[in-house]
Amino acid sequence: MGYVYSLNNNSDLAIENYKKALELNPNCYAALVYMGDCYKFNGNYALAEENYKKAASLNKKDRHVLYPLGSINIKQKDKSHTKLILGMKNYESALTFNPSDSYAEEVLVKIAKLQTK
Numbered sequence: 001m002g003y004v005y006s007l008n009n010n011s012d013l014a015i016e017n018y019k020k021a022l023e024l025n026p027n028c029y030a031a032l033v034y035m036g037d038c039y040k041f042n043g044n045y046a047l048a049e050e051n052y053k054k055a056a057s058l059n060k061k062d063r064h065v066l067y068p069l070g071s072i073n074i075k076q077k078d079k080s081h082t083k084l085i086l087g088m089k090n091y092e093s094a095l096t097f098n099p100s101d102s103y104a105e106e107v108l109v110k111i112a113k114l115q116t117k
Contacts, residue, residue, distance in 0.1 A: 011038035066094040
């Protein structure tokens with residue numbers, strides 16, 4: 001049901017439903033990913049990151065976790081660039097699992113260009 005709420009841009013109800021799913025099964029990969037998507041959509045990057053990390057611990061090779069985790073890391077600018085480096089590592093991991101992943105390559109090129117400015 002949470003996914004239906006997500007599709008209708010009702011992320012608050014979606015999150016409630018994903019939480020219920022996680023009460024029944026704390027390792028429900030889909031609920032963790034989709035709840036992370038809702039938090040990301042709402043701009044709550046800390047909670048999105050938390051959910052994506054939990055999902056990644058269950059499946060480290062899924063680009064559906066690596067891409068959003070990388071993108072929220074990049075959006076969370078910090079003076080030490082720790083988050084940017086984490087974001088790059090997530091996209092690099094996506095390339096490790098799929099060397100022909102043109103999207104991950106494209107993002108890494110853009111980040112490299114930003115760093116040289």
